[in-house]
Amino acid sequence: xNDTRRTRVLLALLLVTSVSLITIDYxxxxxxxxxxxxxxxxxxxxxxxxxxxxxxxxxxxxxxxVSGLGDGxxxxxxxxxxxxxxxxxxxxxxxxxxxxxxxxDLLKVxxxxxxxxxxxxxxxxxxxxxxxxxxxxxxxxxxxxxxxxTVLDGDGLVGRVKTVGPTTSTVLLAVDPESSVGVRLxxxxxxxxxxxxxxxxxxxxxxxxxxxxxTVAPGxxxxxxxxxxxxxxVPGVPVGRVVTVSGSPGSxxxxxxxxxxxDFTSLDLVGVVVEPPRKEPRDxxxxxxxxxxPTPTVTVTVTATPQASGSG
Amino acid sequence: xxxxxxxxxxxxxxxxxxxxxxxxxxxRLPGATPDLLLLVVLALALAYGPAFGLGVGFGAGLAAxxxxxxxxxxxxxxxxxxxxxxxxxxxxxxxxxxxxxxxVVVGAAGASSVLLFAGLGALMDDPNITWGAVTDLxxxxxxxxxxxxxxxxxxxxxxxxxxxxxxxxxxGATR
Numbered sequence: 001x002n003d004t005r006r007t008r009v010l011l012a013l014l015l016v017t018s019v020s021l022i023t024i025d026y027x028x029x030x031x032x033x034x035x036x037x038x039x040x041x042x043x044x045x046x047x048x049x050x051x052x053x054x055x056x057x058x059x060x061x062x063x064x065x066v067s068g069l070g071d072g073x074x075x076x077x078x079x080x081x082x083x084x085x086x087x088x089x090x091x092x093x094x095x096x097x098x099x100x101x102x103x104x105d106l107l108k109v110x111x112x113x114x115x116x117x118x119x120x121x122x123x124x125x126x127x128x129x130x131x132x133x134x135x136x137x138x139x140x141x142x143x144x145x146x147x148x149x150t151v152l153d154g155d156g157l158v159g160r161v162k163t164v165g166p167t168t169s170t171v172l173l174a175v176d177p178e179s180s181v182g183v184r185l186x187x188x189x190x191x192x193x194x195x196x197x198x199x200x201x202x203x204x205x206x207x208x209x210x211x212x213x214x215t216v217a218p219g220x221x222x223x224x225x226x227x228x229x230x231x232x233x234v235p236g237v238p239v240g241r242v243v244t245v246s247g248s249p250g251s252x253x254x255x256x257x258x259x260x261x262x263d264f265t266s267l268d269l270v271g272v273v274v275e276p277p278r279k280e281p282r283d284x285x286x287x288x289x290x291x292x293x294p295t296p297t298v299t300v301t302v303t304a305t306p307q308a309s310g311s312g
Numbered sequence: 313x314x315x316x317x318x319x320x321x322x323x324x325x326x327x328x329x330x331x332x333x334x335x336x337x338x339x340r341l342p343g344a345t346p347d348l349l350l351l352v353v354l355a356l357a358l359a360y361g362p363a364f365g366l367g368v369g370f371g372a373g374l375a376a377x378x379x380x381x382x383x384x385x386x387x388x389x390x391x392x393x394x395x396x397x398x399x400x401x402x403x404x405x406x407x408x409x410x411x412x413x414x415x416v417v418v419g420a421a422g423a424s425s426v427l428l429f430a431g432l433g434a435l436m437d438d439p440n441i442t443w444g445a446v447t448d449l450x451x452x453x454x455x456x457x458x459x460x461x462x463x464x465x466x467x468x469x470x471x472x473x474x475x476x477x478x479x480x481x482x483x484g485a486t487r
Contacts, residue, residue: 021387041378052330124333134381
């Protein structure tokens with residue numbers, strides 16, 4: 001009996017502690033006194049995550065490439081096994097190639113925008129139950145990363161750095177509802193901002209344009225406008241493409257749905273912009289506009305056959 | 313508190329958290345992420361009772377609140393998992409009656425943890441919490457947790473009884 005009373009006192013105590021922590025952290029906002037504890041936890045657990053990610057990587061790769069190895073008593077089973085093994089090698093080869101491609105794209109974007117970047121890999125992802133869209137990178141303050149730096153990949157804007165540990169950092173993705181990014185329509189001075197909507201079927205960002213007269217149309221492309229002092233967002237990073245526009249021109253604000261260039265479900269190699277470009281890259285980072293689809297023309301080539309009139 | 317079970321709990325919590333953020337969440341299964349940490353808290357509460365359960369729940373929750381890439385108010389998971397640990401520990405007598413009861417406990421814990429965590433966020437005007445986001449997660453959260461519990465809970469119980477058998481549990485067991 002005494003034991004259950006003690007348990008209940010302990011329960012009440014820990015619940016009150018939790019509520020107090022929540023209140024302190026909520027009131028503190030971005031300057032919460034608990035941020036120190038957060039970075040301490042990152043210092044402690046960051047290395048654990050790096051090791052776990054290194055172990056988990058082949059496991060998750062194997063989930064894709066796995067095919068049970070048969071018992072192989074006869075020739076058919078042996079050949080079957082060999083076949084599977086060769087297919088697996090082919091697949092991992094393709095995987096390596098796609099990683100090389102990712103790095104290539106990232107360097108191309110960084111080069112086009114004159115951003116100095118620190119490349120990093122995503123090692124951990126927040127559980128869906130936390131309702132926030134964040135990932136952890138395997139680079140931290142020792143690699144020159146500071147809070148509020150822009151994160152991009154070979155396709156475009158990924159997000160911004162939120163908290164930094166010595167060897168890891170946490171990125172708030174652009175699709176998080178707390179993310180608000182100043183953007184500019186390609187080849188114009190029209191500005192607005194996008195707000196994350198989580199990952200949904202069609203277009204993960206909502207765009208609000210400041211000018212109600214805007215002539216935004218589906219297919220228009222967006223780049224970051226650049227924040228004051230280039231933090232948290234440097235200018236010129238491709239963000240996405242307008243999918244649908246709502247509200248007629250002339251209304252108070254115009255809103256649109258934007259499909260981001262970055263695939264947020266399979267983030268791997270990213271770059272953290274440690275030095276903003278000296279001059280505004282304008283639209284130079286956007287991939288070249290797809291050429292107008294040429295009308296297919298049928299070309300018939302007639303080749304004279306020399307044998308036609310010959311004797312042989 | 314005896315140190316053997318505390319060490320076991322700490323080890324299991326660290327492993328569960330690491331697997332959850334580096335592997336399970338990365339798989340991006342439709343809907344929720346299988347909540348390995350919740351299952352470890354549940355299993356330890358079933359093994360060692362409500363007092364230990366709420367302690368483990370608080371510790372595991374605090375870790376989940378702090379470990380990167382967590383980005384919400386510290387204390388939210390701590391509150392949720394403290395309650396889950398206590399209630400699961402209190403229900404452990406019932407779970408021995410049939411094989412069906414633990415499944416109900418896991419399902420209820422899965423659903424209520426999502427709802428309580430989201431509810432706390434809604435109180436603080438967290439823009440991430442919308443009714444649609446919650447209902448998208450709820451069915452898969454319960455499903456994944458129940459399926460995964462079939463492997464995790466018996467495993468943790470077996471290890472727990474080997475590391476340090478709970479005297480009370482074995483006195484009350486009616487096998």
